[in-house]
Amino acid sequence: MKTLTAVSLLILSATTLFAQTNKKLAVEIAAIGKADQQYRVAAIAEAKKHGTGSEQDKALMAKQSAADVANLAKVARIITDYGYPGKTLVGQNLSDVAFNVIQHNDLEAQEKYLPVIIEAADKGELSPSLIPLMVDRVRITQNQPQVYGTQLHESKKGIFQLYPISDEAFVNDRRKKAGLSSLQSYLKKWGIDYKPVSSTANLNPPNLYYKVTEEELPAIEPVGGNKAIYSQLAYPEQAKAANINGFVTVQLTVTGSGSTKDITVVKGLGYGCDEEAVRVLKEAKFTNKAGEDSEIRMRLPFPYKGQE
Numbered sequence: 001m002k003t004l005t006a007v008s009l010l011i012l013s014a015t016t017l018f019a020q021t022n023k024k025l026a027v028e029i030a031a032i033g034k035a036d037q038q039y040r041v042a043a044i045a046e047a048k049k050h051g052t053g054s055e056q057d058k059a060l061m062a063k064q065s066a067a068d069v070a071n072l073a074k075v076a077r078i079i080t081d082y083g084y085p086g087k088t089l090v091g092q093n094l095s096d097v098a099f100n101v102i103q104h105n106d107l108e109a110q111e112k113y114l115p116v117i118i119e120a121a122d123k124g125e126l127s128p129s130l131i132p133l134m135v136d137r138v139r140i141t142q143n144q145p146q147v148y149g150t151q152l153h154e155s156k157k158g159i160f161q162l163y164p165i166s167d168e169a170f171v172n173d174r175r176k177k178a179g180l181s182s183l184q185s186y187l188k189k190w191g192i193d194y195k196p197v198s199s200t201a202n203l204n205p206p207n208l209y210y211k212v213t214e215e216e217l218p219a220i221e222p223v224g225g226n227k228a229i230y231s232q233l234a235y236p237e238q239a240k241a242a243n244i245n246g247f248v249t250v251q252l253t254v255t256g257s258g259s260t261k262d263i264t265v266v267k268g269l270g271y272g273c274d275e276e277a278v279r280v281l282k283e284a285k286f287t288n289k290a291g292e293d294s295e296i297r298m299r300l301p302f303p304y305k306g307q308e
Contacts, residue, residue, distance in 0.1 A: 026090040032071050033097040039064035071101045086125025107141045129179040149183045153210035160190045161210035169199040219289045220254050232280045235303040236272030247299040248277040258286045273302045
């Protein structure tokens with residue numbers, strides 16, 4: 001009978017612990033996935049009955065929005081500890097949970113984790129067909145043309161319009177490369193009769209496309225967009241040393257002239273991040289269409305992109 005060496009025992013112990021950790025992680029991810037749909041499914045049902053934006057729909061989505069923020073914090077911690085929780089860590093059936101949580105949150109979260117998601121798809125940890133959804137959603141939120149044609153606007157109950165597409169003549173080439181069906185096939189499911197566009201002609205009626213009106217654009221937004229503020233953030237050395245990452249949520253008043261005052265940290269990270277968020281917002285300038293003092297909340301990311 002062979003005896004196990006100390007090294008063998010150490011490897012066996014580490015392997016067993018890793019397997020147990022994965023099992024616990026899968027259970028946690030499953031719970032997050034359930035919370036991600038907790039009120040969303042009911043809200044969709046209410047929207048079908050009473051229309052998008054009805055009181056019933058709004059009440060359920062308000063609850064879901066709070067759950068989405070809590071879910072994002074859990075997913076952010078998991079990504080920090082393990083990397084993207086994909087097929088290898090939690091199994092094929094749960095590999096899209098973190099993706100769904102991120103796409104159901106705000107632009108800051110989507111922009112921050114899009115590279116992580118793309119890398120996971122490249123490694124086979126996540127279906128590559130999900131990437132276009134995130135890419136298009138980010139671009140629509142930035143008021144830019146989408147790339148793959150995955151995003152639609154419900155103009156009336158059950159009536160959908162297509163958000164504009166960049167370089168539309170080649171959209172089906174991009175969709176095919178991403179593992180998606182043709183745009184005309186996809187849109188047929190939404191009651192849209194779409195004709196493929198060539199480089200010289202577009203036979204679709206103008207009302208097939210949705211255009212954001214001036215009234216729908218944010219009444220208050222940073223001059224140069226959120227990135228103009230994020231780019232001013234310095235990643236504090238003490239936060240860097242402690243590997244701190246996440247968001248500082250700040251409430252502030254934007255004056256009628258676009259300056260800021262009454263800046264308060266609602267949810268902080270510590271390690272110098274809270275003070276840095278306040279410093280940057282004190283110097284920030286906003287457009288304010290209302291022309292009167294208005295309270296807003298912002299979430300500032302630490303670190304921001306290449307500031308690690």
